[in-house]
Amino acid sequence: MNAVAxxxxxxxxxxxxxxxxxxxxxxxxxxxxVVICGIIAWGGDMLNGMRNGRVFGILLFVQxxxxxxxxxxxxATAVAHAKDSGILDxxxxxxxxxxWVTTGxxxxxxxxxxxxxACTLPFSIVPALMxxxxxxxxxxxxxxxxxxxxxxxxxxVLLGSVSKKPRGAGSLAVVxxxxxxxxxxxxxxxxxGGGTAGLLTVIPAYTEATRSFDPRMPVLGxxxxxxxxxxxxxxxxxxxxxxxxxxxxxxxAVRKMRSDRAHAYSKPLATAFLITVALLSLGSxxxxxxxxxxxxxxxxxxxxxxxxxxxxxxxxxxxxxxxxASEFANGMRRANKHGHRRLEPWHDLALNHWATLLFCGIVAxxxxxxxxxxxxxxxxxxxxxxxxxxxxxxxxxFGSARQYxxxxxxxxxxxxxxxxxxxxxxxxxxxxTIIAWTNWGEDASLAILxxxxxxxxxxxxxxxxxxxxxxVSQSTNIPFSLTFTIxxxxxxxxARRRAEASVRAASPAV
Amino acid sequence: MxxxxxxxxxxxxxxxxxxxxxEIGPGEVYGLIGPNGAGKTSTMRAVVGLIEPTxxxxxxxxxxxxxxxxxxxxxxxxxPDFPPVYDDLMVWEFLDLFAASYWIAPAERPGVIERHLExxxxxxxxxxxxxxxSRGMRQRLVLAxxxxxxxxVLLLDEPASGMDPNGRADLKRxxxxxxxxxxxxxxxxxxxxEMSEFCTSVGIMxxxxxxxxxxxxxxxxxxxxEGTLVVEIVGESDxxxxxxxxxxxxxxxxxxxxxxxxxFRGDATAASELLxxxxxxxxxxxSFSRKREGLEELFLKVGAKELS
Numbered sequence: 019m020n021a022v023a024x025x026x027x028x029x030x031x032x033x034x035x036x037x038x039x040x041x042x043x044x045x046x047x048x049x050x051x052v053v054i055c056g057i058i059a060w061g062g063d064m065l066n067g068m069r070n071g072r073v074f075g076i077l078l079f080v081q082x083x084x085x086x087x088x089x090x091x092x093x094a095t096a097v098a099h100a101k102d103s104g105i106l107d108x109x110x111x112x113x114x115x116x117x118w119v120t121t122g123x124x125x126x127x128x129x130x131x132x133x134x135x136a137c138t139l140p141f142s143i144v145p146a147l148m149x150x151x152x153x154x155x156x157x158x159x160x161x162x163x164x165x166x167x168x169x170x171x172x173x174x175v176l177l178g179s180v181s182k183k184p185r186g187a188g189s190l191a192v193v194x195x196x197x198x199x200x201x202x203x204x205x206x207x208x209x210x211g212g213g214t215a216g217l218l219t220v221i222p223a224y225t226e227a228t229r230s231f232d233p234r235m236p237v238l239g240x241x242x243x244x245x246x247x248x249x250x251x252x253x254x255x256x257x258x259x260x261x262x263x264x265x266x267x268x269x270x271a272v273r274k275m276r277s278d279r280a281h282a283y284s285k286p287l288a289t290a291f292l293i294t295v296a297l298l299s300l301g302s303x304x305x306x307x308x309x310x311x312x313x314x315x316x317x318x319x320x321x322x323x324x325x326x327x328x329x330x331x332x333x334x335x336x337x338x339x340x341x342x343a344s345e346f347a348n349g350m351r352r353a354n355k356h357g358h359r360r361l362e363p364w365h366d367l368a369l370n371h372w373a374t375l376l377f378c379g380i381v382a383x384x385x386x387x388x389x390x391x392x393x394x395x396x397x398x399x400x401x402x403x404x405x406x407x408x409x410x411x412x413x414x415x416f417g418s419a420r421q422y423x424x425x426x427x428x429x430x431x432x433x434x435x436x437x438x439x440x441x442x443x444x445x446x447x448x449x450x451t452i453i454a455w456t457n458w459g460e461d462a463s464l465a466i467l468x469x470x471x472x473x474x475x476x477x478x479x480x481x482x483x484x485x486x487x488x489x490v491s492q493s494t495n496i497p498f499s500l501t502f503t504i505x506x507x508x509x510x511x512x513a514r515r516r517a518e519a520s521v522r523a524a525s526p527a528v
Numbered sequence: 529m530x531x532x533x534x535x536x537x538x539x540x541x542x543x544x545x546x547x548x549x550x551e552i553g554p555g556e557v558y559g560l561i562g563p564n565g566a567g568k569t570s571t572m573r574a575v576v577g578l579i580e581p582t583x584x585x586x587x588x589x590x591x592x593x594x595x596x597x598x599x600x601x602x603x604x605x606x607x608p609d610f611p612p613v614y615d616d617l618m619v620w621e622f623l624d625l626f627a628a629s630y631w632i633a634p635a636e637r638p639g640v641i642e643r644h645l646e647x648x649x650x651x652x653x654x655x656x657x658x659x660x661x662s663r664g665m666r667q668r669l670v671l672a673x674x675x676x677x678x679x680x681v682l683l684l685d686e687p688a689s690g691m692d693p694n695g696r697a698d699l700k701r702x703x704x705x706x707x708x709x710x711x712x713x714x715x716x717x718x719x720x721x722e723m724s725e726f727c728t729s730v731g732i733m734x735x736x737x738x739x740x741x742x743x744x745x746x747x748x749x750x751x752x753x754e755g756t757l758v759v760e761i762v763g764e765s766d767x768x769x770x771x772x773x774x775x776x777x778x779x780x781x782x783x784x785x786x787x788x789x790x791x792f793r794g795d796a797t798a799a800s801e802l803l804x805x806x807x808x809x810x811x812x813x814x815s816f817s818r819k820r821e822g823l824e825e826l827f828l829k830v831g832a833k834e835l836s
Binding site: 027029030032033036037038103104105107108109110111112113114115277278279280343344347348351352355356428429 | 534583612614617621629
């Protein structure tokens with residue numbers, strides 16, 4: 019039962035081949051797609067767009083739509099529906115490994131979209147071979163398109179297995195896919211460290227392939243990021259980033275496929291994921307200077323961008339490593355039953371304290387490495403450690419607060435936590451923006467904006483390129499973040515003691 | 529066989545299963561009875577490995593379900609209360625999917641599928657789409673799917689709900705045949721009258737706890753206390769009440785015409801001795817029987833008032 023057999027002899031894959039490739043559904047779809055592609059090719063030929071890459075570009079967009087948009091929706095809906103109906107439980111209790119079930123949904127649910135994609139290939143390959151991007155371009159673009167497709171489909175499997183409503187899962191998966199491509203595309207056009215986001219799409223590989231065959235098509239400020247100092251084509255970098263992310267999303271999807279109650283990421287897995295995100299971010303920063311369009315802004319901002327990426331990942335992963343109140347109580351009961359006071363800190367049901375601490379360490383270490391790599395020790399001292407301090411504190415209080423609200427309020431914990439984030443993260447931005455519009459003062463506006471970490475990490479970096487206003491707001495966030503960290507850590511410890519006492523009181527024999 | 533020790537399942541602040549232990553041997557059909565929310569389904573889902581219990585040990589044919597879930601899944605057949613199916617597959621395709629999932633060789637699959645379609649009476653629906661089946665037919669299809677890999681242990685949660693009388697008769701036959709083959713069956717149902725026909729053991733759950741559990745006869749004796757003897761006499765019956773009253777195991781007599789009914793604490797030997805005494809006293813006995821209480825009476829006696 020090797021990996022190859024897991025694909026061709028996969029019962030879930032065959033289930034989808036049977037149900038989704040029935041002639042009455044497949045043939046009309048093929049006719050529609052072939053006619054659309056034919057019209058595009060004919061129209062492109064009439065407008066002399068066959069050789070300059072325009073027809074290929076439009077057809078690549080159609081192929082992207084089929085695979086990424088329709089395929090992703092299909093995968094998320096199929097998994098969510100299987101979960102909702104309860105049939106996923108049949109797969110869970112069958113001897114079929116969870117990895118096979120995951121692979122079956124991954125390649126089976128979008129099988130019709132793959133067939134339709136195959137039908138479009140002759141229309142896109144011919145104009146590509148006639149001019150731009152040529153055979154070499156095709157060899158670089160299509161592997162990236164395929165791997166990025168699998169990445170979004172895998173994300174859809176994960177979303178489908180955690181979502182409560184089948185329709186919601188499909189829509190959310192599509193929104194994420196489209197948003198990532200829009201944002202990634204924009205950033206990859208800008209280049210620099212921000213191009214990292216674009217590496218999760220086919221856009222950098224397409225841009226690289228088409229530009230290399232037509233030097234008259236300049237790309238705005240495109241800076242090849244390199245990977246840990248190595249000169250490397252963008253399509254190879256894209257594949258590295260996509261495969262790395264794919265591995266971690268796959269691991270989470272398999273965990274959820276194995277058990278509905280399991281957390282998507284265990285604490286060790288989440289830590290490994292965060293380290294990988296930090297490493298990949300660092301990899302693209304290694305030999306990058308700031309994008310040209312930014313002009314005078316120092317490369318410090320590239321590091322700040324990386325901090326945002328790592329903090330965002332840490333915040334997302336914190337949700338996966340935080341047990342609910344009932345999970346924590348169950349863990350306590352289990353530990354007590356086996357004669358222990360509490361579970362080991364890396365258990366899914368153990369509190370997130372140690373994981374949060376580790377996340378903070380990873381954020382700090384990543385920032386330190388980035389400063390060293392970009393030779394920033396010469397930058398003003400405050401601009402080096404202040405944004406790092408804010409980032410670390412944000413991760414710390416996010417973890418403590420998440421755990422506190424879960425323990426103290428049970429099912430109401432998440433809404434209360436979101437309410438706290440609204441006041442701590444969004445209200446300062448709204449107020450700061452209003453003050454900026456009403457011309458009450460740039461200093462006040464920036465100071466209030468900086469209370470939110472969404473802005474505060476950036477403004478903490480300061481920078482001589484900005485006016486004095488930034489110096490005022492440079493340390494505004496720190497008192498807030500520090501207070502939240504101390505407050506929520508204390509509250510979380512208190513809530514933990516209460517929860518432990520409550521469990522012990524219910525089972526006095528222990 | 530199934531061995532469960534100190535099983536506990538919690539949902540948020542609710543303890544759904546509270547330190548339940550049970551042991552079901554090969555060839556036994558164990559009926560799990562209880563009102564809605566008693567913890568039957570949670571127990572079954574924990575035993576099958578769908579729910580991670582708070583704590584407790586579960587062994588299926590000697591395999592620890594937590595340590596070797598994939599080994600355990602080879603020997604368990606599970607049928608939930610609401611039969612989930614893939615609507616967009618044909619009946620045979622649905623069974624083929626699960627035959628492949630249980631590693632049945634491709635060459636053997638058609639034969640196995642045909643046999644099980646016949647067993648549940650769905651041969652004629654072989655090429656129909658599942659969406660076209662009625663609820664009872666879907667239930668039969670899922671039963672066929674459950675029996676497909678020839679599991680050593682079967683867990684059936686409300687298997688008869690939605691089935692027509694023919695389907696129920698088929699189910700009863702199948703369960704009896706499985707028990708005769710030495711399989712272990714754990715079944716929950718609200719149709720207690722039917723369960724009493726095929727259950728060899730029974731457990732009554734209420735509010736997450738196992739109130740009573742054991743062989744049907746033992747539980748009956750324990751819960752219902754004294755059995756009841758019914759004696760019907762032909763012709764003259766005066767004086768029979770003196771003979772019965774003289775037996776220390778018999779209780780107060782209720783008489784209706786020539787039929788006498790009284791509680792009796794003795795076993796079969798003691799009952800036969802009483803019969804011999806009655807016959808030797810010159811009474812012409814038309815019938816002499818021990819009245820068996822059903823599971824419904826047992827369930828009501830235990831105190832679970834709410835039959836769902």
